[in-house]
């Protein structure tokens with residue numbers, strides 16, 4: 001149900017008028033007076049399963065808010081959802097977890113009317129869904145956020161939320177044109193409510209900022225505010241914590257609880273297990289479109305099938321090796337590498353895909369792995385001097401200086417909004433510097449455009465993936481080497497095979513268009529595409545975002561492997577533990593300035609870093 005809080009302007013909505021009243025705050029958990037949280041006129045028998053915050057829920061009583069029955073969703077030969085059934089009870093936070101590509105987002109899409117299921121039914125609040133268009137489903141009371149954020153970038157944060165309130169407006173089109181008193185009243189209310197919602201999610205100070213200029217974390221909060229603006233009964237959150245650090249995650253947990261305590265029912269997809277286990281009342285686990293478990297967090301955590309399919313077990317041997325005092329084993333510089341320069345070899349063959357436009361430009365030779373120990377003291381590949389970057393009048397980076405030596409793996413750590421992505425974008429040439437210099441291989445590239453930087457070997461796998469949605473997986477990968485084409489077909493094949501070996505899912509889905517891949521699959525594609533360019537400096541912006549726990553372990557192993565094979569890496573990550581463990585050095589960025597730098601492991605043990613980024617005091 002919507003809206004709680006009598007006297008609270010935020011929820012002063014039609015549902016309140018219809019008899020919804022807030023639960024008394026002093027109500028002890030476990031016992032709830034249903035009349036206090038139900039519409040006065042509702043039949044208590046049908047809604048007796050209303051739950052209080054943190055109440056133990058183990059038996060379904062009465063009608064659930066949402067019932068998914070035998071839902072099947074096929075895309076050609078692929079069965080994304082396979083005879084899946086589950087219920088969501090009113091007032092609970094239900095977690096939906098499972099490996100990348102398990103069908104979680106597809107399930108959201110079927111519930112919210114984006115897809116028409118191949119078979120099965122969805123019943124919401126007593127009504128069977130199926131024929132209603134998406135806006136009607138929103139009006140019925142289902143709202144969602146998106147895995148790949150979908151905001152109106154050119155509109156302000158407040159305007160984005162006000163758009164959400166439109167779903168509830170009653171003014172007719174002529175009324176809006178004639179600007180009737182009702183229209184004015186609704187408009188004023190919408191702005192007030194919008195502001196209150198921004199306050200509620202914690203981004204009110206940024207109300208008049210364009211959505212595209214907000215940090216990723218703030219954009220996610222804004223998506224939640226916009227979804228709440230439609231006054232939903234059920235709020236579906238698709239990976240709301242992606243890209244958050246531990247302290248931001250715990251703030252988000254508080255927000256999700258607050259939303260539930262305000263009377264909303266929440267369906268939550270999330271890969272962060274600490275968050276899922278900490279906030280959900282019950283969890284449904286999917287694998288290959290099938291439900292493999294359904295139970296309380298405690299049960300799910302210990303379920304062998306879930307551990308095998310999704311959670312994995314920490315690789316203790318590997319962890320021990322990583323934190324050994326002398327660090328990970330040194331690489332053998334003579335070992336054959338995919339990134340070795342084969343330019344000297346004869347017989348040049350261009351790939352057919354590039355033949356039409358004439359011979360491609362000569363790519364720079366890829367250097368051999370650095371011979372020096374990667375401790376920052378070696379030959380610098382990238383030097384950043386006193387870099388100032390801003391958005392309009394707002395200065396985002398206040399004079400950052402840093403460097404990355406050949407062969408190093410360096411991490412840039414910082415909270416959302418600290419300026420990490422701004423730094424990455426400036427290094428890629430996507431944002432101009434207001435002051436300062438960027439040197440790449442000793443050459444000043446400050447004024448060099450982004451495409452030219454790519455040709456020189458500075459390659460970014462961007463935050464938010466940037467997969468070409470209409471192109472197939474194969475075409476996306478080919479785009480990766482477009483600016484730095486291979487000279488020999490064998491080299492292309494070798495690199496492609498390597499990418500497929502790193503991400504077998506991409507091989508399986510070679511012909512699938514990028515836009516229909518699951519979030520995690522898109523992330524793999526973005527990294528794979530960057531690797532196809534054989535970067536000299538690989539800029540990875542949150543590579544673990546949206547990946548299932550087991551795949552996260554894999555991805556960091558892959559990053560170390562790429563680095564070991566001679567590619568210099570600058571990494572932005574919220575997963576500080578993994579990133580610092582594997583990094584030679586790291587920089588801590590706080591509100592646009594570098595506040596600390598040091599060896600990866602040294603920072604891992606730094607009390608301030610631990611408190612801020614590892615979620616331990």
Ligand SMILES: Nc1ncnc2c1ncn2[C@@H]1O[C@H](COP(=O)(O)OP(=O)(O)OP(=O)(O)O)[C@@H](O)[C@H]1O
Pocket residue numbers: 075078079080098099100101102103104105106107147512516517518519520521546548
């Ligand atoms: N329109 C579509 N056409 C073809 N395949 C699709 C389509 N939509 C989804 N799929 C496939 O269905 C499977 C399930 O996708 P879904 O997005 O539901 O996964 P997910 O559980 O949300 O994964 P993630 O955690 O990575 O986001 C994936 O393998 C995906 O590639």
Ligand SMILES: [Mg+2]
Pocket residue numbers: 104105106147518519520
């Ligand atoms: Mg998904």
